[in-house]
Amino acid sequence: MSDKSNENNEKRLIYKEIETIVGTGMVLQNELISNHNSIKIGGPADYFITPDSQGSLKSILKYLKLKEIPFYIMGNGSNVFAHDYGFKGAIIQIYKHMGDIMVEGKVVTAGAGVLLSKLASKIAEAKLTGFEFAAGIPGTLGGAVFMNAGAYDGEMKDVLVEVEVIDYNGKISTIKGSDLELGYRTSILQTEHLIALTVKMLFNQGDEILIRNKMKELNQRRQDKQPLDLPSAGSAFKRPLGYYAGKLIMDAGLSGYRVGGACVSQKHCGFIVNDQNATSEDLIKLIEHIKHTVYHKFNVILEPEIRMIS
Ligand SMILES: Cc1cc2nc3c(=O)[nH]c(=O)nc-3n(C[C@H](O)[C@H](O)[C@H](O)COP(=O)(O)OP(=O)(O)OC[C@H]3O[C@@H](n4cnc5c(N)ncnc54)[C@H](O)[C@@H]3O)c2cc1C
Missing domain, CATH: 3.30.43.10 (Uridine Diphospho-n-acetylenolpyruvylglucosamine Reductase, domain 2)
Known part of the structure; x- marks a missing residue:
């Protein structure tokens, strides 16, 4: 053989x-x-x-x-x-099968696999406010904790009480919010190689109609500004201190710049869209070209937010 x-x-x-x-x-x-x-x-x-x-x-x-x-x-x-x-x-x-949601007063406990959109809707239904920012982020709760995802002045850090995690050896433990080392798109889960299992969050009482209106308004802002009709991974780069990655990329003249099937979105230069069957090489080359160009024009180092599975 x-x-x-x-x-x-x-x-x-x-x-x-x-x-x-x-x-x-x-x-x-x-x-x-x-x-x-x-x-x-x-x-x-x-x-x-x-x-x-x-x-x-x-x-x-x-x-x-x-x-x-x-x-x-x-x-x-x-x-x-x-x-x-x-x-x-x-x-x-870690996906929907591990995504049960439990509401007890102002405390919500959910499995890491639940989608943020579904969770945000359940939290609104429970008349709790504080999670509107996450409704339009297309990830799971676990991914959001790992990345300390955030938008429109809100971030996971604001609502986390504790996270139950499992390490690569199968040991389960619970980490308090204050010990999660949550920073801009970072958490202790990244540095310690931990997998989120369940997440406990705390919210405030609110008015369901106002909460849903806020979610609608934020989602509309996304629709207006982001290329949601094309495949992307959201913002390709982290926000450098004192700048906006999208503006730097636009000012560097890269709006619409393309490598093969990967292209800098003309609607939002912070997004790289896969509009013509991009290969991984197209994407990697485009990321490098953007980093190089922005550094030479503005002396600012862009760090990718999008992560490579390797
Ligand atoms: C159109 C669009 C808009 C976006 N807008 C925003 C935004 O406004 N704000 C924002 O912060 N992000 C945004 N993102 C990026 C993305 O949605 C977030 O980073 C999200 O938190 C990723 O979650 P995910 O479940 O998809 O994770 P994945 O993409 O599957 O994984 C991301 C990282 O998290 C790790 N991970 C995933 N699940 C777990 C788990 N259970 N335990 C431990 N590690 C885990 C993975 O290993 C990986 O390193 C956007 C993306 C798109 C496509």
């Missing part, structure tokens, strides 16, 4: 073992990452796993460690891309 077919047999065996652990339908083999991220860039992952419980996640982490299979945690894929050659290992998607 050839090396290739030996490798395929081995991968098939691992796939079957993963399926035994997480259940039928919860793992896909050679699944394109581009089917699961908002910018639609990324080749096949050997295994694409969507655990439906903490127990299942814990077991799969143990198995992958035992087999020395690399893995990457993903939420809704709204801030990530992968190479066209894909990911040799497992993508573990």
